[in-house]
Amino acid sequence: MTTLDADRCACGCTDAPCFVDALRQLGRQRFDELGWPTRRDESWRYTDVSPIANTQWREPGDALPADVYPADVARFAIPDLDAVTLVFVDGVFRPELSDDASDLGAGVTCTLLPEAVRERASWLDGRIGTLTSETDDAFTAMSNARAGELGVVLHANAGARAAKPVRVLSIASDPTPVAAHPRHVIIAGKGAGVTFIEHSVCLADDAVSFTNAVTEVFADDGAKVEHYFLEQDSERAFNVSTLAIRQGASSDVHSHTILLGGRLVRNNVMPTLIGEDAHCLINGLYVGQGRQHLDNAMRVRHAAPNCRSRQHYKGIMNDRSRGVFTGRIIVDPVAQQTDAIQSNRNMLLSDDARINARPQLEIYADDVRCTHGCTTGRVDDELVFYFRSRGIPENVSRAMLIYAFAAEGFERMSLKPVRRLLAAEMIAKLPGAQGLSIELD
Template structure:
């Protein structure tokens, strides 16, 4: 990739000095470390050469004539921010109805708000990663979402990033900052999609979440891009005491997808749910990297990731739980379960623990298997065809992940999409 894909620093005269410094130091960081290679342990199973070979543009011709209907989430009453090829389209967005105490505006317009300078980059700059550095150096599009102390957003916020450019491959660096004050509540759906199956694009997204004491944040990452598209999404979460954060990730699209979830439980008795499902077919490559840090006493983290791999696809799961010395009384669970539907599908699962406290309860485990033949026989012995039996069982494998999502319309949409992706599942009707 050329640096064309980064936003020109000089082209943003109004930005505060700190923002300029953030970008400049990030660019220096990127120049030093560059793109990750498979020699980097964290990228061992994911080769990004296919991404870096492409001549990416920062923008290109976009169409005014965009039908958003196929990209809405049916029955979901949500505020909507639409980004077309990385550019916010206010004319297509509707950020109303969020209620008092809620700020939701383009990040670039929020840089001078109180607290933004302290928070933006506070988490991302700590991760030595080329893509993250590139986003830090390039941030321009994305949202600032703040729910002030004691308030709750009245509707979820649906952040839809749509790739439309068929001729020019466009790289975007979406950047969101989500701040939930004390005892505040907000639900955000980050949704990546493309208008056709042929679109080659890159979204290198970073979202930083700050959840203050007793706050509740539910974050969804829906990856439904073209199977020729690329997505690197990194979610940083910093949690205050007794805050509850739920992160749900569903990866369905993309040629190469890397999903990083990096929560830090920094206040006592914080709870973090990290729920994920990756469903791959053809030659898709879906990589998930979790890094959960317990930096305060008596926090709970729950990681549940499941993969379903068909054809020649590949899944990767790396889950690291780090318990600092301060993390006494930590209760951490991590499970990764994978189902392989073909002989050529592969998955690499690496559960990792790094524990510096002595009073902790950590369990982790990874399994990889196939559809249970005994269960298939059981279903067939009740009259269901082999295809339907298998599809039902694969769905059942994934179902508990959907059950954890609070927004029923999102759950229904994703379950339907997942089912549609299963081989020969036409005869299957499932109520979610």
């Protein structure tokens, strides 16, 4: 287990242990206690992580920097999106491929995490790790142990609005396995507004990567945060991503997750609503083919009265792929007038595709509205007949119906260029959809 060997603080602090170092020590301890999760762990019942545990991973930066050029980065651009893009290749920041992050607007700062630990400690002390240190998840513990080494901090002062989204583009280029543990910290002060995009891609279909990313979001009172996770790893990649969110009063956080790639993906989204009248939207789509395994674990915790949460997750599984959805809603005794809705809908495109879905409601308050719904089905034959009876060939009929199922969630996204990119990606994935033109407004 080489990944936890690092014992000095990567932030470069030379004084007595800094706050990051304390988190790292805690992480090491916790991981030693927990060990790699097994299928006996309730949270990992459907997902076998032994391929991750059994792989010899290299550290980012152990090898010479990969040959990646601006033209490669351009391939992964989101057309028409004006964003600050920061590029990481195999877990190494590449300034020459990245945008200048200085023009995000007054009061909004984006910087690399190690730099922020050194120079902006006041932003991070008391924030970083507070949403993850008491984890019972071994991957998060591992991330704590590696905190401060890699990642991005996006900070908005009270009332500041970011002029454009920040996009972290992670490119896997290396067929030799590289593990990276990025930690991103998003801090939106009172009434601030920011948009953060994590975009994970591969340069080669055989790129083997293990990304264990933890993103902590602090949305102070009245803040608005929109977070996107666009996962397009190779089908040999492993990706465990955790989005931990703390929401103050009247804050509004939207999380959009699209899982398209990866051999084994675990997507954790964990908002805690600690201030009254906070709103949270969790929007997701996972599309599997081949032998992909896509596991989604939601945990929404209502810890204040009068909050609203919405979970809308959809899965489309083809071939021998497997999807998992665990949707947990915890309503604390104090969280009266909670309004929580969870919906998980799945479409199976082949006989061998599988879905495991389980809603888990823990409600300790008595005056709440919590609903959940879960469906799994196939493309509706009656609808296919209806389409065909209008002359639309069967493959196009199916493609249109699958596309429509997937695209419903796109409409919840504020960034139209992201919607258009996803529409194109979906159409490219659908057999028979070549002639399909569906405009998005």
